[in-house]
Amino acid sequence: MLRLHTFGGCFLARDGRRLDALSGQRKALALLAVLAAAGEGGVSRDVLLAQLWPESDEARARTSLKQLVHSLRQQTQDPELLLPTAELRLNPMRITSDVHEFRDAERRGDHEAAVELYAGPFLDGFNVRSADGFERWAAMERASLARGFARSAEALAERAVARGDNHAAVEWWRRLANAEPLSARAAAGLMRALDAVGERAAAVRHSQLYEVLVREELGGAVDPAIAMLATSLRRAGPLAPVVTGTVIAPSATVAGPVSTERPTDRPAAASLPTQHPSVAVLPFVNTTGDPNDEPFSDGLTDELIGLLGRAPGLTVTARTSAFSFKGRGLSVRAIAGALGVAMVLEGSVRRTGDRLKVSAQLVRASDDRVVWAEMYLGTLADVFTVQEEIARAIVAALRVELGGAEIPGGAATAGEGHARLAGRAPASVEVYELYLRGRYLWNSRTRGDGLRQALHCFERAAELDPGYARIFGHASARGEFAAAKVADRHALALDDTLAEAHVALAHVLFVHDYEWAAAEREFRRATALDASNTAAHFLLAVCLQDQGRFEEAIAEVLTARALDPLSPQVGNLLGRVYVNARRPDEAIRHLRDTLELSPESDLAYQQLGHAYLQRGMPDEALAALRQAATLSGARDTAHLAYALAVTGDPAAARRIVRELLDPATNTSIAPFHMAMAYAGLGESDAAFDWLERGSAERAAFMDGVKITPAFDSLHADPRWARLLRRMGLTP
Template sequence: MEEFPANPLRIGDWCINPAAGQISRAGEIVRIEARAMRLLLCLAARAGQVELLNHVWAGVIVTPDSVYQAVTSLRRLLGDDARQPSYIATVPRLGYRMVAAVSDWVDPAADAVVELSPGLADRSIPASGEPSGSVTIEAKTQPSSRKKTVVIFAVTILAALMLAVAYLLLKRAPSELSSGTSTSATESAQSIGVLPFLDLTEEMDQEYFADGMTEELIDMLSKIPGLRVPARTSSFYFKGKQITIAEIAKTLGVAYVLEGSVRKSGKTLRVTAQLIRAENGYHVWSNTYDRSLDDILMVQDDIAMEVKKALLASLQSAAHPSTATAPNSAAYAAYFQARALRHGNRSRAQAQAIVDYLHQATRLDPAYAPAWAELARALVYQSTNQLVAADTIAAEAHEAASRALLLDPKLADAQLALGIVYAYLDWDWTAAEREYRNVLALEPGNAEVLALLSDIRRSLGNVEEALGLMQQAAALDPLDARYQQWLGEMNYSLGRLTAAESHLRKALDINPEQPVYALLAEVKLAASNTALALELLQHETDARARSAGLALVYFVLGRRAEADAELVALENRGASDVAFAIARIHAYRQEIDQAFVWLDRAESQRDPECSDIKNDPLLQNLRSDSRYKLLLQKMKLPE
């Protein structure tokens, strides 16, 4: 496959930056997915010539429609008109050609004198934007069998450098404010969004490494006091979307955006990163790192030493660095593979694959604390999703979390994992809350921990406090539909039906596939709008949630045979993983004995929904029964 230039190009009015995976014009910056960039570079390389695009889709069978759609999408990004093209012209029956002028990009501001604010000047960063302490390193050749793990070490390089950049950002913010630079209320000057790093390798097979790098940067930057960093879900919401940097920053409510890319060609790895001031598109900092795949392991210590020189001691203490040593490279690769599978909908096979990867990581490097912490979480996930019985993995989950904390007492992920084990396997709410609050002391901007702490307070019956904590989580991660769903659930339990509906519809705005239609139907049922409740259930994609909802609505409508049929179907196919949902239907129907049979089953299965037993509106008919109090005692919940 042809290798396209990595240096910026000028195409018409646009600056094309292949390494960063973006195009820009007059301060407007647009991220562009890898295949669209390849298409653009392919046309530019043959400007004026007819191109059949076989270089873009080499080895892939495509139809004329798919080519047409790709070109149409590219024209839309460039602001081009197919009828009067300024960039891409159609050659009937032959293909397409680039008609805009193409040349090397020359930055018009390259010769301008850049005046640094005091905060930047104090850190001795050259006007060129290259951090002091950068170094070109050569080393002896190593066996190429290590290629697959090479991208991992770029994480260490970039994470440390980004911490330095973030420190500069924090130092710079006061001077910007005092000099009159405007910052909106929603875009704090001390805020940064980390966008998913792009995989620009020829084979496009390093995505999980690029994603892992992004997660590491978000995690490390979020540990800096005073710096607001939107969480992973909000950052990854923009993955693959054609949207400008300014729009992304406005949505996330941040003043700065960090983005980058990973490119592998032959035996060379190129990692590019840049920090952008969103309001004007100014590149505050950028750098490119070229390393030999064979040499990368040998030069790791040298790179770490150079990075260390760039960091102040105060920054190191503020970031709560791990006390663990660098992991075995193969263990780190397995850990990254597991992390890549963690997000999104996980099948039974994927959930087991995560555990297998983490078992491999802990075998390869028993001293690597993050892998033990991740293993504990993966085991709990298997239990809460009824993929394995809780009692079969409880001991191993405890051991993994405890091992992580023993290896690295300052590792927030280890404390978080232990809290999750306490909450979902032991019903030990006090111990879980203690661990979550320890994590918040280290990472006050951790949206996930705020959401988990909210769940604890909600389980204990403190719904108002839980609501406030979840609102904080949603503010930190505004594009995570789950937080809006949980806000909807809590408002529903408090009888605030309008607010509940508002949050649930917002969840659907963020993610149209979010399974909240059944809950929305319950809200409408509580508002006596049975017809709309029935209509909403037709949109529910979760078959069991739809059956549960229909069982309720049909019962209210007096269609008893249909209600019974839905309930029986749910009991037949959901006994192992929706016992709590079945119990609440029986409770609503005032079938008290059956409700307690299913609640006992849900408790023994450690069904996570069971933790809302004190607040669920459908369980109202059970609360005067002595068995209800016994169940609370079994779950270690106050009466």
């Protein structure tokens, strides 16, 4: 029997003996690793082509895949190694893998089996040349599996403590701490366990070791909770309670962004493919100390992210992930490791009257070497030239292989370059500052009336300079889709190279007009203009999954996640696509990862509830949906009603429906979600009434009606096909 080993490396064995004939065939092993990690769901050939042959045209890539599959069957002397299905799958009767067994142990809650299988980081030290998609996939799988190992090890340690076996707890915590030396939770657990067995001196020594590791690896201060615990240990008094940060979220209290990953588990910059340069632009520091200048410094960062995103061959981390490290004081190496980039651009901005000073430097994460640095002095009116010069200098420093072509605008002079690279400059600094302030408020619109203020800034800027394309396209935020479409088309008439305007127009086209093909064309145009535009890939994934094109949607959302690895919204969408594709195991895994990033994500709990329903786990489903309802209110309460109805408690479901329809307690009724509740109750007439209303109103989430599993019971009704056709969808 063949067995693929992926933890701690990658090799194939037969009956316990390693097959050295395949050791040098990295793409063959990579193909097996991808299929093994996918399990019973398999992987579409299109996804494999994108991962393993990104630089080949489709015909050549398909030929290469066929040849590789044929070679594998010959080398292993097993013609039945792969199953002849639509999705490429390993034959479980012919080959097993540690990664598949690890996932299965996780699902069964067999933590001991999971920990024993984890022999080291997934595909540790294994890479494939000229296969950037595979490298990004492997880095994300590596981090996900490391988190799974940490969960299992911690569960075993806590069980040992609960039954009073402190010596066993020490061993489990030690195993976790050895694998994840920067984890604050592991450090605290081991220190407490050592103290419980009378080895307080060893506990203090571990706190000292942890402090050194954090300082050297992450360049920051130790978690205050760990410091408090260490102080209690040294004083030989009662131990201080320890509350450590979440596993990987940069906002957690652990002094580093990857508290459950050992250094080799992170997608370290040094191991990234040199053929595909990558950079994260960190928020430029506002050195004036005046909070009123914060929109300007953040805006300069946003602009640089956008400009660099248009450079062919350069991957640029999205704003959400880059800004999550603002003010954290972490080392470049730690941030690059968390984001999976080779280079980091950092800088500062200082305004004094109309004078401007901008300092910037590009740092290589592998050795902290500054590969480029510059200081710019001038007036506020020079900011456009400064942005242009920094962007071009970064591209030159990274030696991006452009096949003889320059980034948009070519190697123009600074004075004319910005007009072609970033579109026409605004008519005045006042217009530009209104635009930047609007962007700043837009990105922080969860605070009070930030959205209203942002729109006011955009509208005022438009009055002063109606020819500045970038200030249009925000009308949809008010729910004014018709006005939004007019604004988006106006922006594109002014500048057809504006990727964000294509994205905004595409969004209106599919969620309001149900013009699916036209929306996809706009999204494709946006990604062609700016391959690093996360919103384009994110919303294109939604558009594709709404039509039932799940494999294409997954490919787009994985691209978005590679660009924005710390975005809970992207993680939520990935889980949602897997739920709608009826692949609950993968949905559960990714949604759990998302909740580690964002423990109060209502959408993650909502989709986790539906994934548990598909897995036949009603108690877990109801618990997740109750948490979602607590966090979000009426929307997810309707989902809870659906779950109660389909798990045997229609009376409770009807009570919730009555409460939702009571105007005294709920003034906002969402048709899509009410229809779901009625579908669960088996009341198809009421469900269709709400769906018809939702379609007419262009209500939220209605674009996804076709692929939502909760509506499966309605498919046989003739009204279903008529509804879909009116929405431009095929039944």
